[in-house]
Amino acid sequence: MSTLSAAGDTQKKAAAEMISQSLAKFYPKVEITQVTLDSYSGTYLSETKSRFDISRQDGALSVKTEGGGAYTLDADSQTDFSNGFAKLQFQVIDSAVEGLRWTISGKEQRYRRLTEVEIASLPKPASTADNDRQSAEMASEGFPASSTESLADDLAVSGRNWGQFRGTGARGIADGQQPPTNWDAEKGEKLAWKTPIPGLGHSCPVIWNDRLFVTTAISSKAAELRIGLYGDVASVEDDTEHEFVTFCLNAETGEILWKQTACKKTPRVKRHLKSTHANSTVATDGTYVVAWFGSEGVYCYTMDGQLVWEKDLGLLDSGWFYDRDYQWQFGASPILYNHRLVLQCDIQDQSFIAMYDVATGNEIWKTNRDEIPSWSTPTVIETPAGLQIVTNATGAARGYDFETGQEIWQIKRNSEIAVPTPFAARGLIYISSGYRPIQPIYAIRLDARGDLTLDEGVVRSEYVAWSDTKGGPYMPTPIVYGDYLYICSNTGILTCHQAVTGELVYKKRLPMKGSRSFVGSPIAADGHLYLTSEEGETVVIQAGPTFNLISNNFCGENCLTTPAISNGTIYIRGQSHIFAFR
Incomplete structure (x- = not known):
């Protein structure tokens, strides 16, 4: 050294x-004897059959969930523990531990401590023996279960609020909330509520405290939406007046609390057969709600639906760059960070990225971009040198200084059509795109500077930890969960890599009951991955180095959005309804 x-x-x-x-x-440390910690060890079961296994690990209390997540709890008293946003209280009667109360986001769930006889009689999944064998095989090949450090990092980005596309930092993780892993809307299984939303919209659900936000575009003409795998570049011909609306729902009950019409007009840009005129996901910081309808403008509301300001950014034409007659509509979503609004506009002419004061709408800086249309949302990440805004696009992926908008680095050799959102995890920035023939995956170091473009045949460099020229996804944004990077192709192929090294762990076709066409991105919670197809079927996979199907679940209608998780509830936006499963 x-x-x-x-x-x-x-x-x-x-x-x-x-x-x-x-x-x-x-926060004075609470001293608890090992004898007391051992007295809390055991298996606990809730009325909904959710299971906790509690043990003493390295002098602290550890909770392992049914899905495989493990969390260390800090002691608040002799019977009370917490992990930052969830609380656990043991119920002790006559010196005997009878059960516990688990409270997260104000919601309480009671667990009963099981006897040894009850534990022995618990049903064992049919695949458990195979999983144990396969896990041992994978471990011998160098792919163990995720480390405690990575699980702690995932827990750190989890929380009650899901304020933008795919939540905090676009990571898509909600550990510690125990959302369901099986449901069926048509049978009413685990369905808390469903609320109809008129019109068409691909904006994903966003939740802050007890409020859920989505947008839609309502036309008098029958909405046409074509799903599936096809290569048609055609636009939808519809010159009718549309109503551009933001909805606010009660996240607990599904009741519509307010709706605001931004404007009524004929859209300035046509949409693709698989697209809508309300593609951009809302962003909120708990004070302001920002809705973006592309060429129809940006609208900022209070949490109660009062208009604060609106801004017309002009014609934002994101269409086929080979023939401008084919328009596909705008796709990037707004991002809020430190009271600043970031908008990425990659269009046919005069592309740019800009920052605004969210309270006033005043422009802080604007940086021109040498780009053709892309549909990716930017992400704000923390680096050793300060905050950066990372963007994905056809010409290059780039990092910008958060305060000034000055470009810090760029890396070229991207797909012609760039959709997936960049994000940072495990000390690396992950960028990918998958429109053939170029399907790159880049893992870039946080201290990157300058032109990072790799020469032909080169896969790593000073600032590129690893890369691949094949395997990048076309539509879904990948996810890093635990020590692994998961990539879902638009054809339903799930590929797992070791996140830091890029080593291939497995590549499997998702076992769907229906079609294998994917637009929405994967999310994760408590040891599970959730992947939702265009037909509204969500497959739940055990996270980790071994591929293991948990369940196939259905909402009964088309779904071209990414689900959200908050308060132990998974929210799915279908073509006609918002569904809440818990």
């Missing part, structure tokens, strides 16, 4: 010690 490295480590340790001492003044 160099003298400089040693000095850096010493400074880090000293800083960590100072932070720990400062926190201890406000």
Whole structure:
């Protein structure tokens, strides 16, 4: 180790010690004996058959969920523990531990402690023996279960609120909430509510506290939406007046709390057969709600639906760059971060990225982009040098300084059509696209600078940890969960890589009951991956290095959106309804 490295480590340790001492003044450590911790160890079952296995690990209390997630809990008292946003309280009667209360986002669930006889009689899934064997085989090949550190990172981005496309940092993770892993809307299984939404919209559900937001475009003409795998570039001919609407629902009951019509007009740009005039997902920070209808403008509301400001950005034509007669509608979603609004506009002419003050709509900076149309949403990430805005597009993926809009790095050799959203995990920035023949996957270091473009045949460099020229997804955004990167193709092929090294772990065709056509992106919670097809079938997969199907679930209508998870509920937007399963 160099003298400089040693000095850096010493400074880090000293800083960590100072932070720990400062926190201890406000959050004094609760001392609990190992005997007490051992008394809490055991298996607990709720009325809904949700299972917790609790044990003592390294002098602390660990909770393992049914899905495989494991969380270390901090002691608040001799019977109360928490992990940041969830609380656990043991019920002790006459010195005997009878059960526990698990509270998350204000919702309480009771668990009963099982006896040894009851534990022995618990049903064992038919695939468990095979899973154990396969897991052992995979571990021998160098692909173990995810590390404690990665699970902790995933828990850190989980929370009650899901304020943008795919939640915090576009990571799509909601650990610690125990959403259901099986449901059926037509049979009413696990269906808490469903609410009809008129018109057409591909904006995904966004939830903040007890409120859910979506947008739609309503026309007097019968809505035409063509799903499936096809290569038609045609636009929909519809010159009728549309009503561009933002809906706010009660996330607990599905009741419509308010709706606001942004404008009524004939859309300035036509849409693709699989597209809508309300593609962009709403963004909210709990104070403001931003809805973006492409060429029809940006609208900022309060949480109660009062219009704060509106802005016309002009004609935003995202269509086929080889023939401008074929228009496909806009696709990027707004992003809110630190009271700033970020909008990426990759269009036929004069593409740009810009930042605005969300309270006023005033422009802070605007940077021109040498780009043709793309449909990707930007992401704000933290780097050692400060905040960056990362974008994906046809010409290049880029990193911009959050404060100034100045380009920091770029990497070329992308697909002609770029859709997946960039995100950061495990100290790397993941960027991908999958329109043939170029289907790149890039894992870029957080300290990247300059032109990162790789020469032909080169797969890594100073700032590119690893890459691949094949396997990038066309529509769905990949997800890093635990130590693994999962990529779902638009044809339903799920590929698992080791996230940090890029090593291929497995490649499997999803076992769907219906068609295998995917537009929505995967999400994850408590050891499970959720992937929803265009027919509204959600397949649940066990996360980890071994492929294991958990269930096939149905909402009964087409779905070209990404689900959201909040308060232990999974929200799915179908073509005609919002569904809540819990």
